[in-house]
Amino acid sequence: MKKTVFTAATLVLLPGLSHAQSSVTLFGIIDTGIAYTSNAGGHAVFQETSSNEQGSRWGLSISEDLGGGIKTIAQLENGFSSASGTLGQGGRMLGRQAWVGLASSAQGAITVGRQYNPLQDTLEPLQIADSAALTQYATHPLDNDDLDNTFRTSNAIKYVSPKLAGLQAEAMYAFSNSSSFSVNRSYGFGASYSAGPLSLGAAYARMDHPAFNGDTAGAIPADNYYNATTLPALASATTVQQWGVGGTYALGSAIIGLLYTGSSFGSPKSGSLFGGITGAGGGTGGVRFGNFDASVRYLFTPYLLASLGETYTHVSQDSNSGNYWQTNVGVQYLLSKRTDLFVDVIYQKTSNSLHAWIGGAGSPSSTRAQVISVAGIRHRF
Numbered sequence: 001m002k003k004t005v006f007t008a009a010t011l012v013l014l015p016g017l018s019h020a021q022s023s024v025t026l027f028g029i030i031d032t033g034i035a036y037t038s039n040a041g042g043h044a045v046f047q048e049t050s051s052n053e054q055g056s057r058w059g060l061s062i063s064e065d066l067g068g069g070i071k072t073i074a075q076l077e078n079g080f081s082s083a084s085g086t087l088g089q090g091g092r093m094l095g096r097q098a099w100v101g102l103a104s105s106a107q108g109a110i111t112v113g114r115q116y117n118p119l120q121d122t123l124e125p126l127q128i129a130d131s132a133a134l135t136q137y138a139t140h141p142l143d144n145d146d147l148d149n150t151f152r153t154s155n156a157i158k159y160v161s162p163k164l165a166g167l168q169a170e171a172m173y174a175f176s177n178s179s180s181f182s183v184n185r186s187y188g189f190g191a192s193y194s195a196g197p198l199s200l201g202a203a204y205a206r207m208d209h210p211a212f213n214g215d216t217a218g219a220i221p222a223d224n225y226y227n228a229t230t231l232p233a234l235a236s237a238t239t240v241q242q243w244g245v246g247g248t249y250a251l252g253s254a255i256i257g258l259l260y261t262g263s264s265f266g267s268p269k270s271g272s273l274f275g276g277i278t279g280a281g282g283g284t285g286g287v288r289f290g291n292f293d294a295s296v297r298y299l300f301t302p303y304l305l306a307s308l309g310e311t312y313t314h315v316s317q318d319s320n321s322g323n324y325w326q327t328n329v330g331v332q333y334l335l336s337k338r339t340d341l342f343v344d345v346i347y348q349k350t351s352n353s354l355h356a357w358i359g360g361a362g363s364p365s366s367t368r369a370q371v372i373s374v375a376g377i378r379h380r381f
Contacts, residue, residue, distance in 0.1 A: 028058035033376020090223030118190030128295035128309030138328035174219035184218025197250035232271030322352035
């Protein structure tokens with residue numbers, strides 16, 4: 001009797017299942033280069049580097065058509081160093097993304113798992129560092145706005161609306177996964193608009209007690225966050241807020257971009273950015289950043305892209321304040337649709353007692369100036 005019932009149920013389900021179509025796509029990026037840093041802890045450094053233009057990674061993109069305009073979607077994606085083979089994002093097997101959800105062209109998509117927040121989704125494509133010829137080295141100082149993905153968000157549920165007349169919105173909430181509901185949680189929202197050559201975006205993200213007391217199970221795990229030894233003023237903040245607005249405009253072979261982002265690290269337990277990047281001197285008050293980013297990207301030929309960006313950052317803590325000025329230049333030559341060669345040069349100058357520290361450099365400069373040049377190859381599959 002049980003066999004008969006099981007067989008009948010199977011026959012009823014099979015017609016519907018036969019129409020469901022699924023796909024699993026393997027993808028990845030391998031990015032390796034040779035970098036020169038003029039001053040890292042007082043010494044010039046030559047080194048082999050990974051994740052210059054884009055983070056080296058491999059992953060699976062999954063989709064299954066459920067019928068009625070609804071589909072299951074999922075993404076599993078890790079990060080690694082192509083120079084050493086080690087895992088990134090705190091040694092996680094799937095540290096970049098690991099989520100699953102449902103999507104509909106009419107109702108939008110809802111996903112759960114480890115993923116990017118709305119500020120990263122909305123504003124990262126608008127910054128100069130997202131140019132195909134410039135990435136991590138051209139990001140804003142200390143990655144204070146997290147557009148270089150210093151950290152991802154775990155335990156997150158996110159909704160992305162369908163695109164209506166070029167407008168799309170999204171919102172996210174990430175759980176602390178503890179009885180202290182508001183400790184190490186995060187939430188954010190954003191909106192973007194695209195029509196023809198114009199793209200615009202605005203977003204906000206907040207973290208409450210991120211990486212609290214070394215917690216690795218909450219929304220912002222401590223082992224994939226700001227370094228507590230070199231950046232205690234950021235790593236020990238009890239409340240972090242990040243926001244921004246910007247846009248790009250395509251004009252012939254050129255793309256012009258403007259972006260403003262701000263961030264606030266409230267009530268850090270220790271550390272100052274002034275009088276030494278590792279926290280000597282100053283006080284332990286909140287830290288505020290304001291970043292202004294102007295860029296132009298020009299496609300000289302279908303195989304040659306050049307990018308130029310200028311960023312200005314103002315930072316304040318207690319009664320101290322200072323500025324970062326950074327010039328970013330990059331050239332990319334496409335050998336094929338999947339393989340390219342690149343050369344980047346970045347120069348940063350600071351004021352007052354701030355130490356220069358370009359994103360991607362292993363250590364801050366011992367002075368107020370730092371230069372990085374990198375040349376390498378990237379392959380995408």
